[in-house]
Amino acid sequence: MAVRAGVGRGTVSRVINGSPRVSEQARAAVQEAIAELGYVPNRVARSLVTSRTDAVALVIPEPQTRLFAEPYFSDIVRGVSAELAGTDMQLLLTLVRTSHERQRLAQYLSAHRVDGVLMVSVHQDDPLPDLLKRIEMPAVLSGRRSGPEPVSHVDSDNVGGARLAVRHLVEVRGSRAVATITGPPDMDVARCRLDGYRQAIADSGHEPDERLVAHADFTEEGGREAMRRLLVRRPDVDAVFAASDVMASGALRILRESGRSVPDDVALIGFDDSVVARHTDPPLTSVRQPTEEMGRTMARLLLEEMATPGRDHRRMVLPTELVRRRSA
Amino acid sequence: MAVRAGVGRGTVSRVINGSPRVSEQARAAVQEAIAELGYVPNRVARSLVTSRTDAVALVIPEPQTRLFAEPYFSDIVRGVSAELAGTDMQLLLTLVRTSHERQRLAQYLSAHRVDGVLMVSVHQDDPLPDLLKRIEMPAVLSGRRSGPEPVSHVDSDNVGGARLAVRHLVEVRGSRAVATITGPPDMDVARCRLDGYRQAIADSGHEPDERLVAHADFTEEGGREAMRRLLVRRPDVDAVFAASDVMASGALRILRESGRSVPDDVALIGFDDSVVARHTDPPLTSVRQPTEEMGRTMARLLLEEMATPGRDHRRMVLPTELVRRRSA
């Protein structure tokens, strides 16, 4: 290769890496040689000397649920992948099931086997973000554990979205006893959506009532159970804001089973814009968060951070919107 | 490291790679040194010399649809990931959107940047399997293009599953005019499910009628359109076998809009065991294919093939089963 272009190995390398310290003449010669020989640099050899891997990991903690089947993860993956397609960065998918796998992951990251990390669905007690900070590995979370994080993260406006939804139930549908089925208290996203609910209730002038608040775990089963509890505690409930579409679907089923016609008796609203919301019949009104855009933003942020070592971490909040699929 | 154990570099390497040509004594010394120094071998350096990458790519062609949101892909990913977790093979996720990206992928694979390839959702005209065969890269497909493939693949028993479903409609529900909404003819999976439908109709002794067959594209919109066509062509249709759950959901909506009550007037059956099938109300009876198991099998097959260069490719067919979620 160096011979073919009539220059030294060093010069070839400089051309490929776009160094400015190369004469036009040499650059042209090398580029011609590249074209003729169909030369493709060996990334592994490069990695060995640069100690970069040109790969980022997307970490998805995966408990018992089929979480991954939800559009949230798919959309994140799509967004990340789309953003990375323009670079020659590889996307490693890392599902973490067991605590053993968590430890292996920690080792893996500590060994700097990737250049950066994206994480979704972080729980309160997750030590990974701190580890990432400590080993100074560029990282971006979607969501956060609570309060300030040591690494960058992108979030959607959960509080605002929840307020939008609950206000819709109160003002447009005229509901008077709006309940909420929210997520586990150890997830910031659940707390925020609950906050939004409470704010909207306060704004409406209705009486807040803790019996109208049910915690669940973002699964359909959880949604069903929560709905049953709500019906016992406040049989007069006439609207439900569920903090996820799957829970909304579960609630819907219970309402139907209990003989209540939806939406005549009860208004139901989910959070995500999802398969479930769309395929439930009638489709649920819901709050859409721009999930794919969140994925793209995460990737962009990560790339920037990888290019600018030591840069301060950022927090980005993307807007949410109400999607009405049926008339009130 | 070699010094610490009081042996040569070569011996260290042999111990790490589990070579049998090492004395117990030396092995113990090295392992102790490893433990004390917390030594972790550098994979990149190893890759450079072995020219293996310890990574496999999962290729997902992704057209305009939100395909990835369907449980099929998620379950495949879960299965593959679970199987790979035991090895130290990395999983690269490769979504292919544009033809430009397809070409980049072809280059990428030709450059042997991964040790093996898993592919899902292959279409008739996909050249990738042939490329993989040509460059002798271990590869496993889920499904096939049509007839024999040059590489290994795992499939579910689509013909049998479709027969099961249609027989259920005919025998248990007593339907007389069973229609089918099937996938695009350029996908083997669609042709097989259509075959199964035809066989079951033939078995039942009912008159086959091409007006009862509608092709669609595995999307909900496609399912709706197909259902509309069917209602025009054979208003007496009293059962539908849809070759995917999403299409079944679309068909369901049209049936409801047309004032027909399901399941009183009409029986509907989907193919996959999915979020949609479960959340549709009432839940659809459906045919379940063991998707996660398919993912695991794909990964296992690939690992075997990587370990045994030159091995003949295999075809595996996994059974399907009928899942009844409501009484007839």
Next chain:
DNA sequence: TTGAAAGCGCTAACAG
């Protein structure tokens, strides 16, 4: 600006 040379950390071939 550029060629030459020195490794990056590992494995594999080769003598012992």
Next chain:
DNA sequence: CTGTTAGCGCTTTCAA
């Protein structure tokens, strides 16, 4: 069985 040696293909000083 084991120590030594020679690279894998690239980037990066370091002189020129």
